[in-house]
Structures are given as C-alpha cells and as structure tokens.
Amino acid sequence: xxxxxxxxxxxxxxxxxxxxxxxxxxxxxxxxxxxxxxxxxxxxxxxxxxxxxxxxxxxxxxxxxxxxxxxxxxxxxxxxxxxxxxxxxxxxxxxxxxxxxxxxxxxxxxxxxxxxxxxxxxxxxxxxxxxxxxxxxxxxxxxxxxxxxxxxxxxxxxxxxxxxxxxxxxxxxxxxxxxxxxxxxxxxxxxxxxxxxxxxxxxxxxxxxxxxxxxxxxxxxxxxxxxxxxxxxxxxxxxxxxxxxxxxxxxxxxxxxxxxxxxxxxxxxxxxxxxxxxxxxxxxxxxxxxxxxxxxxxxxxxxxxxxxxxxxxxxxxxxxxxxxxxxxxxxxxxxxxxxxxxxxxxxxxxxxxxxxxxxxxxxxxxxxxxxxxxxxxxxxxxxxxxxxxxxxxx
Amino acid sequence: xxxxxxxxxxxxxxxxxxxxxxxxxxxxxxxxxxxxxxxxxxxxxxxxxxxxxxxxxxxxxxxxxxxxxxxxxxxxxxxxxxxxxxxxxxxxxxxxxxxxxxxxxxxxxxxxxxxxxxxxxxxxxxxxxxxxxxxxxxxxxxxxxxxxxxxxxxxxxxxxxxxxxxxxxxxxxxxxxxxxxxxxxxxxxxxxxxxxxxxxxxxxxxxxxxxxxxxxxxxxxxxxxxxxxxxxxxxxxxxxxxxxxxxxxxxxxxxxxxxxxxxxxxxxxxxxxxxxxxxxxxxxxxxxxxxxxxxxxxxxxxxxxxxxxxxxxxxxxxxxxxxxxxxxxxxxxxxxxxxxxxxxxxxxxxxxxxxxxxxxxxxxxxxxxxxxxxxxxxxxxxxxxxxxxxxxxx
Numbered sequence: 092x093x094x095x096x097x098x099x100x101x102x103x104x105x106x107x108x109x110x111x112x113x114x115x116x117x118x119x120x121x122x123x124x125x126x127x128x129x130x131x132x133x134x135x136x137x138x139x140x141x142x143x144x145x146x147x148x149x150x151x152x153x154x155x156x157x158x159x160x161x162x163x164x165x166x167x168x169x170x171x172x173x174x175x176x177x178x179x180x181x182x183x184x185x186x187x188x189x190x191x192x193x194x195x196x197x198x199x200x201x202x203x204x205x206x207x208x209x210x211x212x213x214x215x216x217x218x219x220x221x222x223x224x225x226x227x228x229x230x231x232x233x234x235x236x237x238x239x240x241x242x243x244x245x246x247x248x249x250x251x252x253x254x255x256x257x258x259x260x261x262x263x264x265x266x267x268x269x270x271x272x273x274x275x276x277x278x279x280x281x282x283x284x285x286x287x288x289x290x291x292x293x294x295x296x297x298x299x300x301x302x303x304x305x306x307x308x309x310x311x312x313x314x315x316x317x318x319x320x321x322x323x324x325x326x327x328x329x330x331x332x333x334x335x336x337x338x339x340x341x342x343x344x345x346x347x348x349x350x351x352x353x354x355x356x357x358x359x360x361x362x363x364x365x366x367x368x369x370x371x372x373x374x375x376x377x378x379x380x381x382x383x384x385x386x387x388x389x390x391x392x393x394x395x396x397x398x399x400x401x402x403x404x405x406x407x408x409x410x411x412x413x414x415x416x417x418x419x420x421x422x423x424x425x426x427x428x429x430x431x432x433x434x435x436x437x438x439x440x441x442x443x444x445x446x447x448x449x450x451x452x453x454x455x456x457x458x459x460x461x462x463x464x465x466x467x468x469x470x471x472x473x474x475x476x477x478x479x480x481x482x483x484x485x
Numbered sequence: 486x487x488x489x490x491x492x493x494x495x496x497x498x499x500x501x502x503x504x505x506x507x508x509x510x511x512x513x514x515x516x517x518x519x520x521x522x523x524x525x526x527x528x529x530x531x532x533x534x535x536x537x538x539x540x541x542x543x544x545x546x547x548x549x550x551x552x553x554x555x556x557x558x559x560x561x562x563x564x565x566x567x568x569x570x571x572x573x574x575x576x577x578x579x580x581x582x583x584x585x586x587x588x589x590x591x592x593x594x595x596x597x598x599x600x601x602x603x604x605x606x607x608x609x610x611x612x613x614x615x616x617x618x619x620x621x622x623x624x625x626x627x628x629x630x631x632x633x634x635x636x637x638x639x640x641x642x643x644x645x646x647x648x649x650x651x652x653x654x655x656x657x658x659x660x661x662x663x664x665x666x667x668x669x670x671x672x673x674x675x676x677x678x679x680x681x682x683x684x685x686x687x688x689x690x691x692x693x694x695x696x697x698x699x700x701x702x703x704x705x706x707x708x709x710x711x712x713x714x715x716x717x718x719x720x721x722x723x724x725x726x727x728x729x730x731x732x733x734x735x736x737x738x739x740x741x742x743x744x745x746x747x748x749x750x751x752x753x754x755x756x757x758x759x760x761x762x763x764x765x766x767x768x769x770x771x772x773x774x775x776x777x778x779x780x781x782x783x784x785x786x787x788x789x790x791x792x793x794x795x796x797x798x799x800x801x802x803x804x805x806x807x808x809x810x811x812x813x814x815x816x817x818x819x820x821x822x823x824x825x826x827x828x829x830x831x832x833x834x835x836x837x838x839x840x841x842x843x844x845x846x847x848x849x850x851x852x853x854x855x856x857x858x859x860x861x862x863x864x865x866x867x868x869x870x871x872x873x874x875x876x877x878x879x
Binding site for chain 1: 486487488489490491492493494495496497498499500501503663696697698699701702704705706708709712713724725728729732733736741744745
C-alpha cells in the first residue's frame, strides 16, 4: 500500500426532507450570508429552491442568488459569483443542483478570497486554504462533487475545460435527499450511474498491485451499483434504490475507493476532451463509450486484474485462459452500460470517420495540456495511443 | 435506508514514518502547546515517544506530558489530564498508543473546557462542541478510536465502565504507520483483529432490512480482515498485511459500515461488563467468546441474514435449509476467531459455573444501567436473556 493522506470533512445530512435542515445546520456553523447558487429552472419549478429559501430565512440567514449554471460550468459565471461574494461579504456558498452547480460553487469559493483571477487556480493548480466553506443540496447523484476535492470548469474564451483539486474545496455540509432524484429522466439517471461506476474503474485499474482493503471496498461499490441500477431504472420512485445509488455516488468519488493506490484517470481525460469538443455529449454517455475502448486497448498490461474484476463484479467463472477472462470482463462492462441505455460507440454520439478525425486533431493538443504526455498509469499513453483509442471507439 | 447524519473529519497521514510529520501537521493546524498522552513503557522503549518529542520540538510546539494510561483507562488519570490542560493552557491533546490511550485523550479533551467534572459527560451523555482537538499516533489497530466518536472510560470508585459518544471528540489528525505494529504480540494482534471484525458484526446484524450500499461495504471489510488476518499472524513484519489491517481497523468503526441501519451493540455491552468484572480479560478475547454465543441465542429472529453473511464472508454454499446455513455461519465465525488464537468459551477465560454466577450477579445491574433493559436491536434482550447468553458461553 502506498503512503497517502486522506481527509473527507463533509458533514452529511441524508434522508427524506434533508433540505429542510439547510438553514438550521448552516446557522449552527455560523453562516450569516450565503451565495445561493443554482442552475436552470427545474429546481425553481419543483419548489426545491423555494423550500431552501424558506429554510434560510427561518434561520435568519441572508441570501444573495446566482442562478444560470449550465452543464460544463463556465468561468464567466464563476467570476460573477466571485464578484458577488466580495461585494456582499458572503461567508458560505450554497450549491443547489448537480455536479456542475457544485463545481461552479467550488470555483467561486476558491476565487472569493483570492487576489488573483480564479482561472489561475485551474491553470496553475496552486493550492490555497483560504476558501469559503461550501454547502450542497444535491439533486443529481453522479459526479460525487458533493464530497470530492475536485472541480471541473470550462473557459470558452480559451477553449479549455480543466480540473482543479484541493481538499479545502471539499464541501463542509451536504444535504442528500433521495426523493429529490425521483424525477430525474432515465437517460440522466443512467449517465449518472455510469459516471459513478467509472470513478471506481479509474481507481481500480492502475500500475500498482493489489491493495485488498481499498480494492474490496471499491468492488463492493461496483456490485452495489450493478445491482441497484436496474431497480432504479425500472422503478424511479423506489426510495431505497435511489438512496443506495445516491450514497454510493458519493462514496465512489470521495477518495476511500482509491487510497493507497496510484489510480489512472486516462479515460476521464479522453472523455473530457470529447464533451468539450461537442458539448451536447453527456459526460456519463461519453464514458460509457470510452471506458470499454480504453480497456480493450490497455488490458494486456495486466489481464489478471481484469479477470479478477470480472469474477468479483459480474460473477464470471474462471475459464483458465486469463486473456479470455479479461475480454469477457470488458464485454460485460460494455453490456452493463448498454443495459442502462448508454451508447456503446462514438457513432451513436454522432461521429463518422471524417468528424472523428477533425475532433482528434482538435482534442489532442488540449488533452496533452490537461493530462500531460504521456498520461495514465495502468499503461502510459502517448497522443498516438489516445488517437488509436478514439478510433477504436467509432 | 434510515435517515442519518455522518461526519468523519479526521485527516489521516498513512504510511511509513507517518509519525515524523506530527510536529509539522500540528503546526499547520495552529497547535502551540500539546498534552502528550501515552501509556506504559513500550512507546518509550521503542523510541517512538522520542521521535514524537523531536518532531514537536522541531516544529516549535511546546509539550506537557502525561503517561500511565492503563488498559480500561480510568477517570482519575483523565481528571489529572484535564487539570494539566487547564493549568498550562493546552490547545491540542496528542495520544500516542492504542485505543485506551486514545479514549483517555478524548475524555481529557472533553473535560478540558468544561466547568463540570468530566465524568458527568459519561453519566449523562450530554453533548458539547467545546472540545479540544485531538491528534493520534496509533500503535494498535483494534478499537478504531483513531476516527470514531466514542470513548470508553472506567470509574473504579463507582465500579462503572461506560462509553460516551460525541462527534466533536472524533480526532482531527491521525498518524497511521503500519511499521509501528510489527512488534505487537500475536495475542494482541489477534484480539485487535477480533475487535474490528466485531465492530462490523454489531452493525450488520440488527432489526433493519438490507441496506445494500452499507452492507456490501461492511462485508468487504469482513472479507479483508478474514484474508489478511492469517497473513499478518504468519508474517508479523509483512508491511502490506499490517497496512491493510490498520486501515480496515479504522474503517470498521468510523461509521460508514453502519450508516442507514439501526445497528445492535448488545454483544459489546455483554463484553464490557465481563472485562470490567475481570480486568485481565482482553476486550477482543471477550468478544471472541461472547459473539458466537449471542449469535446462537438470537439467530432465529432472522436466520436468512446469517446465511447471507456466511455466503459472503466465508464462501458457504446454500444448503436449501436456512436454519442450517445460519448455524454454519456461526460455526465459521467461532472457528475464525479460534484460528487467530482467541478463546471460544468463558471456561478458557477462567470461569467455572460458580464464578460465572457470581459474575452474572455482579454484571447485570451495571449492564442494565449502561445499556438499558431491554437492550440490543436484532433481538431485544432482557437481563434473563443476558444471563442465558453468558451461561451458554461457559
């Protein structure tokens, strides 16, 4: 097991009506004036924002609002949020929404006390502890941003989409009410399930040997998602299935599933470029295509690891041929994503050969800038490898 | 899944030479004057305390010392620690040792800013947030106190041993170096393995239905301990086996393995009375005897839960007879503890019929006071049930 540091300070309030406690819990923590940050109209229409405002008002907490976060949150809105925080003396940032809203809130919290422009943190990865505390009312279980130290933000002007990691931007409070996820459309539910499953795969496959305590925990979450996914898709208002998925989504990305390992994250890099090139691609859908393609390309580095994964997660029986077992495990992965309604090829995401070559030419320079060259750990990948993986996914 | 709140704010520094970072990490957190709290001579003789003192001095942190914590830590020494904290303006309590030292440090941290006597918190369970921050250099993986919200302290004058739970006494920093556990004697290693395994059992068996995400995580830790235990006993200086066990020991008791469930804790209650009656009994050894006895007594409430446990942890094959499967799972549990060198009967712990009856007469009133009457959740137990379980364990 490699040396590591780990801290996950988020205080979770989990269950029915969790969001009704927002005001009281924030007041307990000394919050006086929050920036209420959200996306489009669904949180307003559902009444969720109204309940959150009521809860804040009842606790005597003042509130400045900034809506309009889009998928792949953009640095321009983040800068608006930073300015509001400075102007109004905001002491907490409260995100109501999914991963994009939480990521945008993190960036605002990092920028709020900085003297430089907030994009610098994304460019240079410089660390700071001077970050506003963040609270989250989660509406989409997927990204795991409600407890993770990471945020991904786009800069349209520069044509960049990049991540920033800092334990100081892990949320301090997270309200997780599974009932808020009952109305998620099937495609979004499935993309979320895929995203969280891939957060586990990125940690499980790397160039390090076994770390049983971490690996077993990781596999237990994969098994949970595999078993609960069909339940939640068949019966969207099944509270227990939604609850298991919501909590699993957090655990997949808060870090325990990877401690002591090297982790990989090549496929997230490949996918981020894809959904930056075509912003209509949902992150989870892009992952559903790219992960099996990555697996096929790299599995020869350690086919036994894939065979082990296949036995534990999909109940595959050892054939005696480890290469065949590894390929079966990859097939099962693709079938699992397909069973959720996810695409399996880039063609299904609107690419043909010509458009893909155009995309590859566009993506490789930013991929190298964002991930390094070579990148990944299970197998070190060059830009030629990356292009080959994209082409194999067509 | 039941509604719950969960917070585990501990910052872990895990790996070789972790303790060398004590001073720097405490200084990062603003510590200026710590109470260095420890047990007997082994931490001194091994050089560990010397290294910790050096690390503190190098970081410019002042230090007041209080050694002498015994197994089943006593309130008198806690009161001494509280007085030292008040006298010297201590701002952090640093525990170097195993669960007893950490529990004693927690009680000191709770008492240090209180106006009442610290024992009152153990009597009344009253909550407070005014607790000194606690750091831990762990030497014995077992109790999980390095991240848990609980402390158990004895009051010899009153003949009581009781617990106090408060999230505010979860340690803020924990240094986990598996190499420090290489020299643990086999019996102590085995008792620690048993204790951590039982922390999982207490959470897995209760009167609530399945919570797959929590249950699968719990079972993954049981499987890890079952697989790593023989490795660590056969090869005490196997770094990876020690590391897996040390991290698992924390995870078994920091709370994730039980969230959304009711949990039980009857057997810990039965054992605490036993090792309060005879302080020569190691907690883990008492648990190794009492847990299978409890299981046999209560399994009829939900034999399918035991059968599930047997399949998942011990790889038992379904016989078609759920009662038989449950009994097989219980047999496997007892055999597992025995394979570690733990006792399987109270006779092995020095009891005969007469001494046991004397003990039962002594234990039941404090059991009722500490746990309530009835107690437990998988099956609600009266004092008659408790006596029957003790007798069945002879």
